[in-house]
Amino acid sequence: MSKYENKISADKLSSIEQTCEPVQDDPFDLSDQLKPVAIPHGVDRRAFLMRSAVVGAAAVMTGRSVSAVAAQAKPGPIPASAEPKGVAGGPGNVELSPSLNVVKEQKGPVMTTLDEFYKVGPGPSSSHTIGPMRITYDFYQRCTKLPADQLAKATALKVNLFGSLSATGKGHGTERASLAGLIGMEPATVDPAFLDGLRDKPGQSFPVKLGEKTVNVSLNDVVFDAVKGDFPHPNTMTCKLMAGNTVLLELEYYSVGGGFIEWKGYTPPKKNPPKYPFSTMKELRQHADQNNLTIAQVILANEMAIPGRSEAEVYAFIDKITNAMVATVKSGLAAPEDSVLPGPIKLHSKAATVYKRAMDDQYQTERALGALSAYALAGSEENGRGHLVITAPTGGSAGVMPAVVYALGEGGRKLPPDKIRQGMLAAAAIGYLCKHNATLSAAEGGCQAEIGVASAMAAALAATANGAESRVVENAAESALEHHLGMTCDPVAGFVQVPCIERCAFGAVKAWTAYVIASNEIASRHRIDLDATIFAMAQTAKDMNSKYKETSEAGLALSVTLC
Numbered sequence: 411m412s413k414y415e416n417k418i419s420a421d422k423l424s425s426i427e428q429t430c431e432p433v434q435d436d437p438f439d440l441s442d443q444l445k446p447v448a449i450p451h452g453v454d455r456r457a458f459l460m461r462s463a464v465v466g467a468a469a470v471m472t473g474r475s476v477s478a479v480a481a482q483a484k485p486g487p488i489p490a491s492a493e494p495k496g497v498a499g500g501p502g503n504v505e506l507s508p509s510l511n512v513v514k515e516q517k518g519p520v521m522t523t524l525d526e527f528y529k530v531g532p533g534p535s536s537s538h539t540i541g542p543m544r545i546t547y548d549f550y551q552r553c554t555k556l557p558a559d560q561l562a563k564a565t566a567l568k569v570n571l572f573g574s575l576s577a578t579g580k581g582h583g584t585e586r587a588s589l590a591g592l593i594g595m596e597p598a599t600v601d602p603a604f605l606d607g608l609r610d611k612p613g614q615s616f617p618v619k620l621g622e623k624t625v626n627v628s629l630n631d632v633v634f635d636a637v638k639g640d641f642p643h644p645n646t647m648t649c650k651l652m653a654g655n656t657v658l659l660e661l662e663y664y665s666v667g668g669g670f671i672e673w674k675g676y677t678p679p680k681k682n683p684p685k686y687p688f689s690t691m692k693e694l695r696q697h698a699d700q701n702n703l704t705i706a707q708v709i710l711a712n713e714m715a716i717p718g719r720s721e722a723e724v725y726a727f728i729d730k731i732t733n734a735m736v737a738t739v740k741s742g743l744a745a746p747e748d749s750v751l752p753g754p755i756k757l758h759s760k761a762a763t764v765y766k767r768a769m770d771d772q773y774q775t776e777r778a779l780g781a782l783s784a785y786a787l788a789g790s791e792e793n794g795r796g797h798l799v800i801t802a803p804t805g806g807s808a809g810v811m812p813a814v815v816y817a818l819g820e821g822g823r824k825l826p827p828d829k830i831r832q833g834m835l836a837a838a839a840i841g842y843l844c845k846h847n848a849t850l851s852a853a854e855g856g857c858q859a860e861i862g863v864a865s866a867m868a869a870a871l872a873a874t875a876n877g878a879e880s881r882v883v884e885n886a887a888e889s890a891l892e893h894h895l896g897m898t899c900d901p902v903a904g905f906v907q908v909p910c911i912e913r914c915a916f917g918a919v920k921a922w923t924a925y926v927i928a929s930n931e932i933a934s935r936h937r938i939d940l941d942a943t944i945f946a947m948a949q950t951a952k953d954m955n956s957k958y959k960e961t962s963e964a965g966l967a968l969s970v971t972l973c
Contacts, residue, residue, distance in 0.1 A: 507642035519687035531597030533793030534906035536805040538582035541665030546591030549649035561621035563653035574853035581904020644853040667851030691940040706835035735812035742788025761788035783915040786813035790914035807864035809914030833875035837867035848948035852899035855951030862894030868921035886928035898958035900965025
């Protein structure tokens with residue numbers, strides 16, 4: 411019996427084929443067609459830009475210089491009433507335990523690094539697939555280190571899933587990912603075909619070598635346990651090594667969002683202090699402005715200082731991640747147009763169709779927007795297939811950043827790699843701040859924490875790659891996040907497909923729109939700062955009903971009937 415049952419009853423990156431033909435014509439190149447348009451007399455500049463944003467989104471890739479006025483005003487602070495995040499408020503919500511490091515770390519400077527943030531692993535969910543797989547792989551490693559006399563008694567390995575992990579587990583493939591980690595597979599190198607095989611043939615059993623002892627495990631050893639209860643985090647799970655009815659080793663784990671994991675008694679690894687400590691966007695911009703640096707340069711200095719890496723090592727990792735993002739987009743575009751994604755929704759792939767039809771459109775702006783949307787659909791459909799994707803910041807939002815990276819590079823503007831590297835650093839800064847002061851977990855904050863953060867990151871990426879100064883970068887990220895506030899997570903049938911796949915396309919387009927507005931408005935007149943918007947997201951997460959937090963209990967998950 412699980413410890414929660416008395417509370418309430420249970421209710422290969424290299425394998426990605428780059429077969430898509432390269433884009434021959436740049437659909438985003440409007441330099442011969444777009445000319446500066448005077449704002450009509452008597453019309454508010456911001457209102458005019460808002461109405462023109464969708465058309466203007468295509469112009470962001472023309473290579474024109476940023477025309478925004480240099481920022482003078484400083485952003486306002488996070489309200490003094492801000493407290494460490496939790497998800498209490500709605501019926502059945504879980505208050506995050508103050509013992510979790512993801513809560514404790516809000517009290518100091520941002521210490522997250524790129525290799526912790528951008529992770530490669532199988533879709534469809536960083537919290538429900540990559541996180542649990544990292545957890546069971548960690549437990550497997552711990553088991554292998556036990557004394558030989560204990561391992562000789564081992565008879566079984568057991569995993570229990572609680573809360574949101576239990577509620578949407580089968581749709582998210584949580585049980586398959588958990589089993590894969592338990593038998594010694596890692597997220598970044600697992601063959602997606604193995605996970606597909608578990609789905610198609612669930613009765614398989616696998617030997618796990620523990621010292622001289624071999625224990626057989628199957629999907630039956632992964633139990634969907636209590637959905638509601640007094641959990642330290644909505645994504646709680648336990649792992650046990652058994653000797654008959656005796657527990658040899660047990661550990662309680664938490665998948666806290668974006669593929670990050672913790673466990674009971676977790677102590678974060680020791681790190682060096684950052685060169686430029688910050689915990690808010692205001693502090694980050696102050697470092698940049700006072701030292702005549704870009705936001706990307708501030709983050710680069712910290713990425714070198716905290717883990718003790720060289721600039722070349724940091725850039726090599728960024729290139730690895732951007733190459734992986736490009737590969738997922740190409741793979742998604744190359745998927746057969748009549749292919750159907752796994753699961754009961756029977757959703758047809760449409761990335762290739764949208765791309766091909768967009769290329770035939772007579773209007774340049776529609777071609778650009780169609781291509782960007784197709785890129786995001788491609789990456790997100792790969793996630794829906796359970797193939798390898800990149801958390802940026804999560805699996806559910808895995809189409810947004812790759813779409814913008816591909817559109818900035820070989821799929822559109824063809825910017826040099828270093829411009830994209832700088833953009834990736836700035837994007838990471840936005841993700842870090844959202845993780846630090848709010849959440850990346852849909853189980854904790856709804857889809858605003860996934861698509862909203864991804865869109866904000868992508869807006870900062872586009873702004874930085876196009877040479878924007880720090881205030882414009884902040885304004886772009888703020889606008890993108892602001893217009894996702896309150897977005898719920900209601901995956902139909904528990905699968906990360908509807909509405910998730912199309913949301914990635916809208917998130918990518920909103921990112922471009924946010925940058926277009928930020929690069930054309932007078933930057934110092936932007937009234938809302940990023941810190942205030944992140945705080946609003948955290949408060950919204952606290953107040954949001956748990957039915958809308960990746961539980962498939964409400965919204966589209968309730969109103970859509972599958973035949």
